Amino acid sequence: MTQNDFNQQLLTFLDTSPTPFHATKNIVEACLSAGFEVLEERDSWALKPGGRYVVTRNQSSVIAFTLPAEGDVTATGFRMSGAHTDSPCLKVKTNPDQKGQGFLRLGVEVYGGALLSTWFDRDLSVAGRVSYRDLSGGVRHALINFERAIGTVPNLAIHLNREANKGVEINAQNHLPIVLMQQEDGAQSFADLLKGQLEAQGSTDVSEVLEHECFAYDTQTAAVIGFKDDFIASARLDNLLSCFIGLKSLLDAPQAVPSLLVCNDHEEVGSMSASGAQGPFLQSVLKRIAGQEERYQQMIAASMMVSCDNAHGIHPNYASYHDNNHAPLLNAGPVIKLNANQRYASNSESSAWFRLACQQAGVEVQSFIMRSDLACGSTIGPITSAELGVRTIDVGVPQFAMHSVRELAGSRDAYMLYRVLKCFNSLPDIA
Incomplete structure (x- = not known):
């Protein structure tokens, strides 16, 4: 897939996903087109080796996952990516x-x-x-x-x-x-x-x-803009852009290693709901996959989560709001987000694995740390990490005008992060 093809599909996804309900519906339909099977939480599950499955909660949160044709998922764990379907x-x-x-x-x-x-x-x-x-x-x-x-x-x-x-x-x-x-x-x-x-x-x-x-x-539609088409302008880039990147990387990655995408609702209001990251949705699905508590704990220990949520790119009109050594540029690659007070879940171990995936994808990587005299936001990363005990890294695409009715991101960054997540979804045993 070329960058242009990727961006055109991204624009369509943004325009047709005005609410978390519509975003979830579009993710499910994309999974069905790729041969996934819909699971209902109230039914008994008979999961098969090599299976591809998708399940929703409240019509606003969704989990899609693939299972290996051979081998035990408790040994390899999942390569997970997470995002959120809601926007301010x-x-x-x-x-x-x-x-x-x-x-x-x-x-x-x-x-x-x-x-x-x-x-x-x-x-x-x-x-x-x-x-x-x-x-x-x-x-x-x-x-x-x-x-x-x-x-x-x-x-x-x-x-x-x-x-x-x-x-x-x-x-x-x-x-x-x-x-x-x-x-x-x-x-x-x-x-x-x-x-x-x-x-x-x-x-x-x-x-x-x-x-x-x-x-x-x-109603203004998403668009590639700028004199040299450097930018993507749209509503809900935070965080439908990450939902789309996670979806495409899951669908396009080889299925040798089990992969999972979770897109939760209610992140923008604290995540404390049945369908939010602080709720039991992801843990419930993973426990049903594992079948037994011991197998679940083994699976979690072998897994890793990439929490994808956009980062603050350095704004040329407001450059003083950034730490100059950790000020991401648009169209210069995905960003590892770090915070000493655990507002982001990244640590040296998870960051190292992500940097390896960036090297394999041939993509440069940047770092973001908030100025020490400004308060830092957060993501589903620390919540998911604390709820599951899974190794987690917070990453994202740099953007401007976060939480505006119309946000701005680089036209090359989303495609770069997609390539990295495809490589991440193919990483073998993460010891």
């Missing part, structure tokens, strides 16, 4: 209708650490999961996506706030409701719009919308 955004409230001055607006909550100023004056749509009562009285769930721009959050004119360019305090309750339409009071509700969208998408059995988990998203 505006989540539509359960009862979102706000009516006044002749407008229907949607009340929203801020999901995660969103860079709020970037959400103003964008062409926004809404997507998510809707639960409804069907005509027979049962409960069904369906994904919806309005796809077109149905609303916006207009800025206040500078004439009404002459100090706007000195910084504006954004009140999430008052300033972020999404303006949907002009209408007479009581004419339509958001529930009416959801019911109409379900019917437009083919759900003809909708009696009543019971609940929804819907998110606003920017």
Whole structure:
């Protein structure tokens, strides 16, 4: 696969994954096209040598794994990569209708650490999961996506706030409701719009919308930009870019060594959920694969996890926010993320194995350490490492504008990390 082919597939994945539910659906469909078999958590599993399997939880987290045709998985362990399906955004409230001055607006909550100023004056749509009562009285769930721009959050004119360019305090309750339409009071509700969208998408059995988990998203499509096509600009690069890299490296790597991809939901809000990294999803799947506690512990000891989440590339307009010796450049290769206080799970052992994989792939590698006088973020890496006891390294692609409605990464970095993870998935015994 060429870099151009990879990037075009990445852009499509980004555009068709406006929510964790849609990202998970797209990952499952890619696995099915590659010959994977879907497992259901409530069923008994009869795993076969050489099998390729995928399982989901809450329709928003997914695990895909391959088993060796020969040999014992407890001896080799898994080469695992992990990412997360969620991104900071505006989540539509359960009862979102706000009516006044002749407008229907949607009340929203801020999901995660969103860079709020970037959400103003964008062409926004809404997507998510809707639960409804069907005509027979049962409960069904369906994904919806309005796809077109149905609303916006207009800025206040500078004439009404002459100090706007000195910084504006954004009140999430008052300033972020999404303006949907002009209408007479009581004419339509958001529930009416959801019911109409379900019917437009083919759900003809909708009696009543019971609940929804819907998110606003920017309709501007992902693109390769820059005078020399140096950049990829898109919503949700953090962290759908890593989900896609992990997926492609799993599908394209030789199956001689067992490989696994986990993409968890809820990382941006702490990971403490049934489908988050601090929940039991991954451990549950691994224990079912091993079958016995002793075999599970042997398998974990032989395994290694690469936690993939984007890194802070050095921004030319804000270079002073970086430690000059650990300031990753865009399009200069993947980044090992380190922190003395275990905000990242990397250590010298796991870093050494990753550097070996980079050498085998012919890819340069960089390092990121936060300035000592700034607080450091974290990832699913330390959580997964602590929950499982598995050796873990935190890596990522450098990017700008993290948590903006539209982020920026290098157009060559994702393909480089894909090549490295393919090599990592083929590493023999990691002693």
